[in-house]
Amino acid sequence: MTTSLDPAAVIAEFIDAVAPYDPQPDAAPVALLGLRTARGDEMFTLSDHVIRAMCRALASYRDPEDRGECVGCGGRHLDENLHCKNCGRLHGILGQVIADHARRVAASDDGNAPSEPA
Ligand SMILES: [Zn+2]
Structure with a gap:
């Protein structure tokens, strides 16, 4: 304001x-x-x-910039994309999608995504 x-x-x-x-x-x-x-x-x-x-x-007041705490570092400054300004961790749906993808890639020894539907 x-x-x-x-x-x-x-x-x-x-x-x-x-x-x-x-x-x-x-x-x-x-x-x-x-x-x-x-x-x-x-x-x-x-x-x-x-x-x-x-x-x-x-x-009950919440600062418009308050988007919660980073689950990684506990930082309180997430940008509008829920991207932690301190440690770079992504939150929200996009962060979840990226984390899930990273887990699937890591779980696949030969580099193929194992649970990918054909
Ligand atoms: Zn963080």
């Missing part, structure tokens, strides 16, 4: 969107969230309902 974000506005909008569904709207706030950005300081008092919703939202 290249457009500038206003985190305080986003948080305020989140609270506005979630707070109406608070089953205990009169309960005391349970959390105080401070935010300091170039735009200044903001404080948000959060009810139990809102802070739980915020935690769930954060927990």
